[in-house]
Amino acid sequence: MRAERLQKTYPGSGLVLRSFDLTVHRQEVLAIVGPSGVGKTTLLQILAGLIPADSGEIWFDGSRLVRPSQRISVVFQEYGLFPWRSTRRNVDFPLEVARVPRRERRERTQQALDAVGLTDAADRYPHQLSGGMRQRAAIARALVVRPDLLLLDEPMSALDVMTKRKVRQQLADLVRRTQLTTVIVTHDLGDAAHLADRVVVLAGHPAEPLAEHILDRHLAEHEQLDRLVAFVERHADTGSWSHQLLVDADGRRE
Numbered sequence: 604m605r606a607e608r609l610q611k612t613y614p615g616s617g618l619v620l621r622s623f624d625l626t627v628h629r630q631e632v633l634a635i636v637g638p639s640g641v642g643k644t645t646l647l648q649i650l651a652g653l654i655p656a657d658s659g660e661i662w663f664d665g666s667r668l669v670r671p672s673q674r675i676s677v678v679f680q681e682y683g684l685f686p687w688r689s690t691r692r693n694v695d696f697p698l699e700v701a702r703v704p705r706r707e708r709r710e711r712t713q714q715a716l717d718a719v720g721l722t723d724a725a726d727r728y729p730h731q732l733s734g735g736m737r738q739r740a741a742i743a744r745a746l747v748v749r750p751d752l753l754l755l756d757e758p759m760s761a762l763d764v765m766t767k768r769k770v771r772q773q774l775a776d777l778v779r780r781t782q783l784t785t786v787i788v789t790h791d792l793g794d795a796a797h798l799a800d801r802v803v804v805l806a807g808h809p810a811e812p813l814a815e816h817i818l819d820r821h822l823a824e825h826e827q828l829d830r831l832v833a834f835v836e837r838h839a840d841t842g843s844w845s846h847q848l849l850v851d852a853d854g855r856r857e
């Protein structure tokens with residue numbers, strides 16, 4: 604996917620993106636990190652075709668993206684599960700909408716539930732699930748359409764620390780196993796260090812990609828994180844997000 608010269612203005616908030624370029628390589632996990640309010644969600648929603656940019660273009664597999672595509676799945680921070688549907692029927696929902704034949708739906712839904720470890724919770728309703736299970740259900744629903752691109756918006760920020768670690772590990776295993784091209788936006792450098800192959804740091808108004816960091820998967824996790832934190836501190840004025848660095852990088856910097 605390639606985004607070219609994206610521009611976005613909100614009434615009252617001014618210019619959030621100006622002439623913004625971004626390339627997502629096939630099969631990579633790209634993390635976009637930056638302080639709260641910099642424009643990460645805006646960027647992700649534009650990439651998903653959910654909100655229009657004022658100008659600029661997005662190219663995806665040789666064609667221009669102008670509306671949401673079945674080949675791109677998005678997972679939001681707040682899960683967005685339907686409370687009146689069981690986990691299985693939540694996961695099945697996109698296939699139902701796409702009028703996929705019943706038998707194929709059953710198989711694909713089961714595979715997606717298995718992939719996130721929710722087989723035993725398939726008949727429970729969202730209120731009967733833990734936060735981590737709800738988030739995994741949302742991820743299963745994103746996977747069931749077999750997307751070519753997975754977009755994740757702060758997918759673990761509503762989870763407590765222990766659950767978050769578990770879900771993060773499962774997500775890391777999943778994206779590596781499936782080699783699914785993934786973009787995750789987060790202000791949590793721990794998520795980026797754990798999941799990403801490449802990290803782009805955003806800062807400023809309008810947001811600019813300041814620098815990018817390639818993670819070395821041969822390093823231990825805490826070394827990855829230390830290097831990433833040092834990289835961000837070198838390139839960004841972290842005054843506005845030092846609190847997040849301290850708190851969210853799993854307490855390691857406190």
Ligand SMILES: Nc1ncnc2c1ncn2[C@@H]1O[C@H](COP(=O)(O)OP(=O)(O)OP(=O)(O)O)[C@@H](O)[C@H]1O
Nearest residue numbers: 613614616619638639640641642643644645646790
């Ligand atoms: N619908 C909207 N109308 C007006 N301003 C908006 C709207 N959505 C976002 N903004 C503003 O645009 C800027 C970027 O918001 P955005 O949600 O993309 O940032 P973010 O980096 O995702 O923040 P966070 O990490 O807190 O979710 C912010 O200043 C925000 O207040």
